[in-house]
Amino acid sequence: xxxxxxAVVRPPxxxxxxxxxxxxxxxxxxxxxxxxxGQARQxxxxxxxxxxxxxxxxxxxxxFFYPRITPTIxxxxxxxxxxxxxxxxxxxxxxxxxxQRKLEGTFDFIWSMPVPRSVQATSTFLxxxxxxxxxxxxxxVVATWRYGIHLSISPQIVPGMxxxxxxxxxxxxxxxxxxxxxxxxxxxxxALIFVVLLFSPIVFPPSNLPAWLSAVDRALPFYSMAEVIRxxxxxxxxxxxxxxxxxxxxxxxxxWAMTAWxxxxxx
Amino acid sequence: xxxxxxxxxxxxAPSSTILRSGVPYWLHSYRALIRWHLAGLRMWLSLLASIQxxxxxxxxxxxxxxxxxxxxxxxxxxxxxxxxxNLVMIGLILGPQLVADQKLQQSYDFVRxxxxxxxxxxxxxxxxxxxxxxxxxxxxLVIAEARYGISFTLSPAILPAVLLTAFxxxxxGYGLGHAVPNPTVTRLVTQLFIFAIFGFTPILFPAxxxxxxxxxxxxxxxxxHMAVIVRxxxxxxxxxxxxTSYAVVAVWGVIxxxxxxxxxxxxx
Numbered sequence: 001x002x003x004x005x006x007a008v009v010r011p012p013x014x015x016x017x018x019x020x021x022x023x024x025x026x027x028x029x030x031x032x033x034x035x036x037x038g039q040a041r042q043x044x045x046x047x048x049x050x051x052x053x054x055x056x057x058x059x060x061x062x063x064f065f066y067p068r069i070t071p072t073i074x075x076x077x078x079x080x081x082x083x084x085x086x087x088x089x090x091x092x093x094x095x096x097x098x099x100q101r102k103l104e105g106t107f108d109f110i111w112s113m114p115v116p117r118s119v120q121a122t123s124t125f126l127x128x129x130x131x132x133x134x135x136x137x138x139x140x141v142v143a144t145w146r147y148g149i150h151l152s153i154s155p156q157i158v159p160g161m162x163x164x165x166x167x168x169x170x171x172x173x174x175x176x177x178x179x180x181x182x183x184x185x186x187x188x189x190x191a192l193i194f195v196v197l198l199f200s201p202i203v204f205p206p207s208n209l210p211a212w213l214s215a216v217d218r219a220l221p222f223y224s225m226a227e228v229i230r231x232x233x234x235x236x237x238x239x240x241x242x243x244x245x246x247x248x249x250x251x252x253x254x255x256w257a258m259t260a261w262x263x264x265x266x267x
Numbered sequence: 268x269x270x271x272x273x274x275x276x277x278x279x280a281p282s283s284t285i286l287r288s289g290v291p292y293w294l295h296s297y298r299a300l301i302r303w304h305l306a307g308l309r310m311w312l313s314l315l316a317s318i319q320x321x322x323x324x325x326x327x328x329x330x331x332x333x334x335x336x337x338x339x340x341x342x343x344x345x346x347x348x349x350x351x352x353n354l355v356m357i358g359l360i361l362g363p364q365l366v367a368d369q370k371l372q373q374s375y376d377f378v379r380x381x382x383x384x385x386x387x388x389x390x391x392x393x394x395x396x397x398x399x400x401x402x403x404x405x406x407x408l409v410i411a412e413a414r415y416g417i418s419f420t421l422s423p424a425i426l427p428a429v430l431l432t433a434f435x436x437x438x439x440g441y442g443l444g445h446a447v448p449n450p451t452v453t454r455l456v457t458q459l460f461i462f463a464i465f466g467f468t469p470i471l472f473p474a475x476x477x478x479x480x481x482x483x484x485x486x487x488x489x490x491x492h493m494a495v496i497v498r499x500x501x502x503x504x505x506x507x508x509x510x511t512s513y514a515v516v517a518v519w520g521v522i523x524x525x526x527x528x529x530x531x532x533x534x535x
Binding site for chain 2: 053057058060061062064065066067194197198199201203204205207208209213
């Protein structure tokens with residue numbers, strides 16, 4: 001009797017592989033990266049255009065506003081534009097793509113895939129961080145060519161840039177997940193670009209700003225990004241980076257916390 | 268048997284007694300379409316007007332931060348350039364995007380089928396764009412005056428300058444929206460316009476700060492000239508030779524009209 005019942009109740013074949021453990025996690029990450037890369041083909045071209053405009057385009061554009069470009073101005077513009085090129089990717093493209101998936105209704109489908117959600121978030125972080133690098137380098141090349149600046153590139157540019165890209169993607173992703181309405185996210189993203197281009201001391205020194213605005217910018221991540229990247233490209237301009245690194249790490253943590261909170265809860 | 272008594276409605280609409288031509292009909296259509304736009308876009312236009320005001324104020328204040336002490340000329344160029352951007356932003360950038368959206372949402376053919384003359388439709392759109400842009404122009408000028416201590420000397424020339432600048436901007440946008448069949452292309456071109464207007468045309472800064480070849484290219488485009496004629500209406504002694512600028516802007520206005528007429532006149 002009991003054996004017959006067991007035979008009925010037990011599902012015919014359980015999946016053999018356990019869906020947990022580091023091996024499964026890494027395997028899933030590989031699949032998810034392939035999946036995301038495949039999707040990236042749709043918007044990669046637009047992304048390149050945006051990055052070139054925001055990076056290389058801005059490097060040229062800021063110069064036009066000055067009647068006379070002094071070496072200091074040139075140095076600030078050249079070392080600020082790689083930061084500008086990094087920003088739209090994390091703060092505009094990531095929320096934009098998540099928003100589009102939400103509007104299309106494919107967002108839930110992707111979440112229903114049999115991979116850990118931490119893998120999905122990690123894959124997004126890695127992919128966007130990697131994709132942001134070429135445009136950033138191009139911005140730097142164009143700026144140094146245009147203004148004839150000699151930079152002294154130090155090894156700390158590598159962790160600096162990686163942290164900046166990771167922070168931007170993390171905050172963008174967290175924001176896109178935590179805010180329900182994609183239109184609100186879009187509005188915030190556009191407002192951020194405006195703030196970044198005009199009111200953040202990225203391509204000009206913070207001493208140009210009124211004290212209160214300078215204080216606000218020290219709390220926002222953009223000025224710290226510029227400081228960290230500038231420190232990797234020059235010597236002697238930026239002295240103390242501890243605060244900047246802490247701000248960036250803080251914002252990365254905020255992004256992750258928002259992501260984890262949304263990923264972890266059930267609707 | 269009762270069903271057989273039913274006669275189908277006539278296939279042709281009953282002939283209307285209203286004459287669909289003449290000045291009164293045109294004026295009636297013009298007014299009706301202005302009401303149509305204001306009602307249809309009421310949320311959108313009020314949001315946009317506020318964004319324009321914020322953006323205008325933001326640019327006037329923000330560009331000052333590029334400098335430790337902004338030179339008087341730079342401040343004057345920014346202050347008189349931002350109103351130009353305010354004037355063309357809706358007609359040139361958002362107008363085409365709106366038409367592109369209509370094409371995507373398939374409401375384009377419906378709007379085109381409204382029984383109004385094309386010129387009344389274009390005129391109504393121009394009026395709406397002009398009215399939506401003016402508040403931002405005023406706010407930008409007031410903020411510039413407060414921030415940089417500039418005193419503008421308004422001359423009567425400001426009136427034709429503003430009207431023509433808004434007209435040419437709106438008509439280029441109108442032609443673009445209607446003549447380009449693919450909405451994605453429209454969107455891309457307008458994005459490029461935004462980028463060009465802020466950074467690569469001598470609106471917010473003098474043309475001499477551009478590389479020579481770029482200044483030469485800009486001479487053939489209307490944007491720098493729009494800034495020249497508006498600036499001439501706001502200042503005295505800064506701008507000379509506005510005749511050429513008026514001519515170039517007007518020619519581009521005509522190009523916009525011709526492109527629109529061509530796109531709207533052909534049968535799809």
